[in-house]
Amino acid sequence: MWDICIIGGGASAMAAAITAASENPGLSICVLEKKDALGKKLAATGNGKCNLTNAGCPNVRQTLEFFSSMGIVTRTDEQGRIYPYSQQARDVVYGMIRQMKALGIRTRTGCTAERISRVPGGFQIAFGGGEELSAKRVLLAAGGKAAPQFGTSGDGYTLAKQMGHTITRLSPVLTALDVKEDFRLLKGIRMKASVGLWKDETLISQEEGEVQFTAEGLSGICVFDLSRFVKFEPGEAFSEGIGRYGIRLDFLPHMDLRQVEAFLDERCGIPGLKAKELLLSILPSILAERLLSAAQINGDVQAAQVTEEKLRILAGLLKGWKLTLSGVKGWKTAQCTSGGVELSEIDERTMESRLAPGFYFAGEIIDYDGPCGGFNLQNAWETGIKAGKAMAASL
Numbered sequence: 001m002w003d004i005c006i007i008g009g010g011a012s013a014m015a016a017a018i019t020a021a022s023e024n025p026g027l028s029i030c031v032l033e034k035k036d037a038l039g040k041k042l043a044a045t046g047n048g049k050c051n052l053t054n055a056g057c058p059n060v061r062q063t064l065e066f067f068s069s070m071g072i073v074t075r076t077d078e079q080g081r082i083y084p085y086s087q088q089a090r091d092v093v094y095g096m097i098r099q100m101k102a103l104g105i106r107t108r109t110g111c112t113a114e115r116i117s118r119v120p121g122g123f124q125i126a127f128g129g130g131e132e133l134s135a136k137r138v139l140l141a142a143g144g145k146a147a148p149q150f151g152t153s154g155d156g157y158t159l160a161k162q163m164g165h166t167i168t169r170l171s172p173v174l175t176a177l178d179v180k181e182d183f184r185l186l187k188g189i190r191m192k193a194s195v196g197l198w199k200d201e202t203l204i205s206q207e208e209g210e211v212q213f214t215a216e217g218l219s220g221i222c223v224f225d226l227s228r229f230v231k232f233e234p235g236e237a238f239s240e241g242i243g244r245y246g247i248r249l250d251f252l253p254h255m256d257l258r259q260v261e262a263f264l265d266e267r268c269g270i271p272g273l274k275a276k277e278l279l280l281s282i283l284p285s286i287l288a289e290r291l292l293s294a295a296q297i298n299g300d301v302q303a304a305q306v307t308e309e310k311l312r313i314l315a316g317l318l319k320g321w322k323l324t325l326s327g328v329k330g331w332k333t334a335q336c337t338s339g340g341v342e343l344s345e346i347d348e349r350t351m352e353s354r355l356a357p358g359f360y361f362a363g364e365i366i367d368y369d370g371p372c373g374g375f376n377l378q379n380a381w382e383t384g385i386k387a388g389k390a391m392a393a394s395l
């Protein structure tokens with residue numbers, strides 16, 4: 001019987017294995033990974049640069065010490081996002097695998113855990129091909145459902161349920177949003193704006209940053225962050241709930257509405273300026289045309305001839321172009337899962353199950369999701385380190 005078996009070979013699993021082996025070097029530890037290599041998702045994080053944590057996370061120091069102990073050096077950008085100094089995610093994966101080997105941790109890739117049950121003194125795990133192994137402690141670190149191309153297709157929830165755990169409502173987050181309006185001509189535009197997510201007539205959350213227009217809607221980090229707040233009532237169908245959400249784009253967040261109105265009035269005084277040039281150097285021309293047409297302004301007349309009323313409408317559109325949500329991009333493109341193993345069923349100091357002593361959780365499988373910026377990997381390291389310490393101390 002193994003001392004510790006870890007299901008999943010991603011970020012949290014590797015952090016837990018390294019911690020447990022470092023704390024208690026005599027332990028026999030095995031890591032089972034479904035894909036043909038460990039850390040495939042980790043290698044793709046942060047556009048291949050791996051935004052591994054954030055200076056604003058309360059336990060960032062522990063994470064940095066953890067990485068520094070295996071020779072991984074980091075750098076912090078102006079927004080507090082922390083990356084390996086080389087900005088190469090594969091260096092983090094390599095460094096962790098190297099450390100695991102040095103600590104004698106056994107890994108088995110191409111191995112999908114399918115069933116888990118209790119046996120005297122521990123647990124039995126059945127994996128593909130009718131094989132089984134048993135372990136005194138088990139850590140379930142199989143991730144969520146986001147980005148299944150990296151092995152995370154939601155198996156972990158099935159295994160957690162086999163141990164009696166509850167799974168809260170799951171949805172893809174940190175993903176692009178689709179809108180009802182026709183965006184085909186706007187595809188490819190990128191520009192800084194403030195983006196508000198509204199539900200009915202209430203502002204839910206607001207972010208500022210670079211917005212990317214896609215053929216179906218909006219993308220970009222600030223939009224990803226808003227996707228975390230698109231939630232449905234219990235029993236509410238997606239098709240009903242989604243239409244209650246809207247986006248308002250503010251293209252001039254540093255000015256209030258009055259200032260934008262005054263600014264447009266002033267521009268109308270520029271000699272010879274055509275109406276279609278009113279937004280010249282403010283918005284990309286295709287987007288400017290779209291807003292001018294929504295304000296029913298004929299681009300070919302002189303700007304000075306545009307009526308006050310139409311200028312007010314244009315100012316309103318610049319400060320809050322209203323769009324209606326039609327969808328949230330699905331699991332394949334999402335970076336994270338909202339929902340997961342019910343938190344009250346886990347002892348958050350040790351990550352041990354309150355329902356099945358000896359059984360632990362770490363990473364995205366638990367009901368936690370954070371914004372972009374390193375918060376989700378921080379959750380993986382933090383919960384992995386806690387579980388690794390607790391498992392090692394319990395043996």
Ligand SMILES: Cc1cc2nc3c(=O)[nH]c(=O)nc-3n(C[C@H](O)[C@H](O)[C@H](O)COP(=O)(O)OP(=O)(O)OC[C@H]3O[C@@H](n4cnc5c(N)ncnc54)[C@H](O)[C@@H]3O)c2cc1C
Binds near residue numbers: 032033050112
């Ligand atoms: C494209 C992308 C970019 C991202 N960028 C960032 C970023 O820059 N910063 C950040 O903080 N977060 C980022 N994230 C989120 C972050 O990667 C995850 O939250 C984090 O990896 C979760 O860690 P984990 O250990 O829970 O699971 P994962 O790292 O997802 O690992 C789970 C592992 O379990 C394996 N597995 C699943 N089922 C089984 C089974 N039945 N048997 C055996 N093995 C199994 C999977 O193959 C997988 O390797 C990104 C996510 C994506 C998809």
